[in-house]
Amino acid sequence: MWTTWVRERAVSSLPPEKLLPDRQPSYVSSWIYVFGVATIAALVVVVLSGMILGLAGPAWWHTSSLGRFFNGIHLWSVEIFFFAMVVHLWGKFFMGAWRGGRGRTWVTGAVTFLIAIGAAFTGYLSQQNFDSQWIASEGKDGLNSVGIGAFFNVANFGQMYTWHVILLPVAVVALVVWHVLLVRRHGVVPPYPAKGQK
């Protein structure tokens, strides 16, 4: 059965001691590793606050102080998410984190960053305020100039809202899960050789 093959493959690729280890190489005791987990923590807050905002519909936060509060949580968690992710990416670049067969780990992280930009962009378009209007008015020219705007209409609130609350978040979360599983499977990249090592 193919299901048996999938189960055996999953367990052999990520046995429990790799998936949730109780120890890490000693070089992991560096401040830079905080930003990877901070990115995931911020993403959790982004998704939860977005779900609460979505409960009463996209216009709720304009008329409710509670809605405005959760919109603030959503906004600031997005800002922290991007800040942590950018520091994490720069850190991984300076560490050459793709070494030792970890190329896919970098690729999934980089693609997550690009798709997250799209998720945030559609979020700004879904605010139903002057920011949304102006960003749509400006953004349409860039997208139209390369033909994307004919299919991805930033002035179509319904289309942008769907992309923002379903399609792009699902893509970001799926990529983050894939990225984390790759990190767990291949482990954290070791340091470049020290002085005296070749």
Place this chain on the structure above:
Amino acid sequence: MSAAPDPGAPWPGPFVRYDLIKELVVALGVVALLTVALTVLFSSPDDPPVTIQSWARADPSDFVATAVTELAGTSEVAEYGPPYTHTPDATQKIGPLDLQSAAGVRIPIDTAQDFVLEPLRTIPGSPRLQFAVGSYEAAAPRLREAWIGAYEAALEGAHFPRQQAVVVPGGRYGPVAPMMAALLADAQSGGLDGVLLAGDHRFYQTNYTKPLLFLSGGEYFEERAEGQHLLGTQWGMMNETGSYPGQVWLWLYTFWYQIEPFLESPNADALVFALMGVLSLAFVCIPFIPGLKTLPRHLRLHRLIWRDHYREVES
């Protein structure tokens, strides 16, 4: 000289105890507290949107001046090209590549019909207005142009009593003057917002393309954006209203618009998009690009990141 550990092999050195779940829970708590603190301190911006009604009431002169260019087919939207119109030579290109034309006119907009004539036809109880609309449509194109040209020239001397009506000096405008007066009244009453949104006669509607394009043709919309430092020359849409960080991650995309050759190029949008596409692809493919993939080793910032490790190994 000893051999460095193979980055693809299991770590042969020492380990430390680590609780990944605990790390995530602590990070979640810290981030949640930080977002609550930032929200309590700064909240989030929410400038109300511009409506056709608020525009027509605040600046009727700009509204009428814009509406008449939409009727004439000389506005920016009327001559935009794909995906809105079939205007020749209006597209942006990347060298010989014309992706804007290749995508086609998938969101057709006829500014005269969609923004002016159709809305005027929906105004009930005014046979004289409907006669004016019928006269305009029945007139020869050259006569329409003459009426519109005369009306546009007369707008410079127009006045707007109590900002509620447009009065132009006498002239040969044909039906254009009563049409514009009626459109302004309709816009100020809020009727035009609804008609532009429900243009395809559906009860439910979420597509704001027509009202947004109409708004973007006026100076009022842009002046409000300029006041909020949102213009392209002010680093554009990476900003947001008020003193909030906005989409700072778009800084590189916005940066190109501030410098030559993009600043004055008629193909700036397409060229910046293409450049960012190439840079994004390179960013994703760093592990496979010779020179770039080995660059971090020479930058030596990894020695700062792993300074405890190197101190221990090298001592």
